[in-house]
Amino acid sequence: MNTIASRALLAGAALIALAGAGLTDAARAEDVTLTIESWRNDDLKIWQDKIVPAFEASHPGIKLNFAPSAPTEYNAALNAKMEGGVAGDIIACRAFDASLALFQKGHLAPVNDLKGIENFTDAAKTAWSTDDGKTTYCVPVGSVIGGFIYNKKMFDDLGLAPPKTQAEFLALLDKIKAAGDVPLSLGSADQWEAATMGFQNIGPNHWHGEPGRKALIAGTAKFTDAPYVAAWAELATWKPYLADGYQAQSYPDSQNLFTLGRAAIYPAGSWEIPLFEAQADFPLGAFPPPVEKAGDPCFISNHTDIGFGMNAGGKHPEAARAFLEWVASAEFATLYTNALPGYFTLSTHKVELKDPLAAQFQSWKDSCGSNIRLAHQILSRGKPNVDQAIWNVSAQVLNGTLTAEQAGAKVQETLDAWYKPPGK
Structure with a gap:
């Protein structure tokens, strides 16, 4: 190979190498x-x-x-x-x-x-x-979706089926209690569970989902109105079916009580699924909040x-x-x-x-209306905080130290302290 050809070949190789390096750098830059x-x-x-x-x-x-x-x-x-x-x-x-x-x-x-x-x-x-x-x-x-997770083995042993109405739910809780088991695993010590897995879970069936939530924001409804009071009244009916000492029962206590097989039903958020499936050694089922009477439209906390x-x-x-x-x-x-x-x-x-x-939880979205928790949009921007007021009164209703009517009045008083609905 002559010198000129050699130099040309080396130059070409160098250009190719530089071009390749440039492409690599460009790719890295991207x-x-x-x-x-x-x-x-x-x-x-x-x-x-x-x-x-x-x-x-x-x-x-x-x-x-x-x-x-x-x-x-x-x-x-x-x-x-x-x-x-x-x-x-x-x-x-x-x-x-x-x-x-x-x-x-x-x-x-x-x-x-x-x-x-x-x-x-x-x-x-x-x-x-x-x-x-x-x-x-x-x-x-x-x-996340609200509902109830239950111990299928306990249900099968007692010949029980998931309830569809509130009357069926209470009758089911009576049967579980009569058998010597704890019907509901829920405590009031941390307050938020009484509100989130209690009041906000069953409430949408009473105030019919989003219209009931938006009416509070618009000022065309108050927490003292019948639908909201009725939700607290339903929550109060759970008191006889909770574990002894539930007033001191924390959120982890409630989780453990259920996953250890000592309670039949857990008022739940769907976020519990991975934990419960990992810890419970019995099959799990779920049902949505029961409606007041057969044929009523259903609503869930979604x-x-x-x-x-x-x-x-x-x-x-x-x-x-x-x-x-x-x-x-x-x-x-x-x-x-x-x-x-x-x-x-x-x-x-x-x-x-x-x-x-x-999949059970998700299926309810196809047949039931959905509802965001009541005070999470706009209604908790001021002080005192309305969402925390709902926590507090829901725990007191569950403890029997506050009536449903008193709960509604306290939350509305909290809202009225600072909130003015649009146009009012």
Whole structure:
């Protein structure tokens, strides 16, 4: 090979090497890592093992870093990061006011024009939209459903079937008590369970779901009205069927009482499913809150829990939008709902669930109206806090130290102390 040819060959090789290096550098430059802020640190392994690999497989060039904080520290930590300009690209959004405040400060970007946002109803978007409903700032992800989880072996041994009406429910509780077992595992020590798994669980059948909740916001209904008082009155009927000393029974106590097989029924949120399936050595079943009489329409607490939004000051807006579009897809709905039994997609996608107990809860959405917890939108922005008032009076009703009428009056007094309905 002559010198000129040798030099040409070497030059060509060098150019190819440089071109290759350039392509590699360009490819690396295109790779971005999105950091996801969340309070769900219990989900870390699920994200690492299932959700992150699924997204990255279909979105080459985008990596995900799921970086949760402790639930009790999340709001303060996220606000500090936002103010300091160091928050992640994707923000797990708590329902209602905490996320609304972030949007109002300019920290969350609107998602009205996001591809896939049409897969969510206005009701699903309520928790992450402005009060007028015109701007949505987080993609709805998951909800939790209220109902009752029961010990199927205990039911079978006693020849019992899930009740459909309130009268059937009380008759069933009488049979369980007569057999020497604890009918209901619920305590009042921590208060929130009496409200969340008690009052808010059975209440939608009385105030007919969302219309009853929205009427309180509009000021056309009061907590002293018959539907709300009736829910507390029904809660009061549970008192004889609780364990001895239930007034000192904490949330973990109630969980243990049920999973150890010492109580027949647990007034539940669907979030209990993974824990109960792991700890109980007996088969589990579920039934929705019984209606007042046969033929009445049914309503369930289908409460918005988590969404995902985009940091308006994030460094990778296009990649962040790509992630949110995936969150709005059928693929994510199916993956998330099956990876986390008891957390149900808020999208209109039909998801086939692999977990039988979760599937029972989800099936109620097809036949019953849905309801968000009463005071989570707007009604708990002032002081004193209405949601905490509901906790307190519900526990007192369960303890027998407050009547249903007194409970309604106390909560309405709390609301009236600061809230003025629109136009009034």
